[in-house]
Amino acid sequence: MWSFSKIANIIHEWLNQTFNATLAIAFEMVIVGVCAISLFAILGLVLVLMERRVAAWIQIRLGPNRVGPNGMMQSMADTVKLLVKEGLTPTGADKFLFNLAPYIAMMVAMLLLAPIAFAKDFQMWDMNIGVLYVSAISSVSVIGILMAGWASNNKYSLMGAMRSGAQIVSYELSAGLSILAVVVLTGSLNLNEIILSQADGWWIFKGHIPVMIAFLIFIIAVTAETNRAPFDLAEAESELTAGFHTEYSGMKFALFFLAEYINVFIVCAIGATIFLGGWMPFHIGHWESFNHVMDYIPSSLWFFGKTFFMIFLIMWFRWTFPRLRIDQLLNLEWKYLLPISMFNILLVTAMAILGWHF
DSSP: OOOSHHHHHHHHHHHHHHSOHHHHHHHHHHHHHHHHHHHHHHHHHHHHHHHHHHHHHHTTOOOSOSSSGGGTTHHHHHHHHHHHSOOOOOTTSOHHHHHHHHHHHHHHHHHHTTTOEEETTEESOOOTTHHHHHHHHHHTHHHHHHHHHHHTTOHHHHHHHHHHHHHHHHHHHHHHHHHHHHHHHHTOOOHHHHHHTTTTSOHHHHTHHHHHHHHHHHHHHHHHHTTOTTSOGGGOHHHHTTGGGTTOOHHHHHHHHHHHHHHHHHHHHHHHHHHSOTTOOOOOTTOHHHHHHHTTSOHHHHHHHHHHHHHHHHHHHHTTSOOOOHHHHHHIIIIIIHHHHHHHHHHHHHHHHHTOOO
16 A cells, blocks of 8 residues: 655654754654645635536536636635735734734634544544544534634624634534444544554444434535535525624635635545545455455555545535524534434434444
């Protein structure tokens, strides 16, 4: 199987031979930071264009077709527009918190990249509590949203922020319980160990119906957590103009816009890692010849292929279902998804104890 570990080791050895240990670690951190920022920029361009293409395909429209060949440069044109627009701050706003909020949204997204394995032996930080880390850090994102709504000194922004806070906190429960279903079967919070446990089959297949239910609930819950339609009550244009970022413009608005798409990528990457094997190729039990052929496909292609498949599903939701009311949104979580998730955890626990999975 292809691996990026050789490239990482060559860079690590060269830095240690050229500089002392402290400087080598500092330069490695800088390289990782630059790679993360570059990934954010590329993903922002790709996902915005993908969103428009998927929307056009589902609604039988043309989509972007003016800027560049087949509209491929439309995202670049939008980026240039946001860069040159003036950033305004409302007169009555809390200037410090107003300017800090978009950066908190981006910092949370960057922190969530740390435990994700993008390929075999290619990970920023391999920690024993990767699942707990992701759950804890993702909860911090609501602080940036509430901060933006309150600091804007706008009642519509505040209402949008409060809606978003209630929505994120509610749906985190179902998303966490869905992930916990696989943690119970694996017996580990380490994302690498969860991936390795799927060497003989992805959990969505070998975990039977309870894991399939957990996967469906996870998709619904993370769609709501990322404020995506049909759960975008925090940004309901017909009711709250643009929600918590009504007063933002220029690059501050662009940071919130980018953070939304990066969060979509991250939750899909987590879902692909836990339910679909992450970078692990598609293996079937003891079919050695078939599994050997699958190993020839680079692990990074497996990871990004699964992640973009899940992103496509979330985009499909957006352009298929109408927006819910806020009471319907919370009823769905507290009356349906959460009870189903709790009962599903009992089933998974019984299945793990009795060894009924493959």
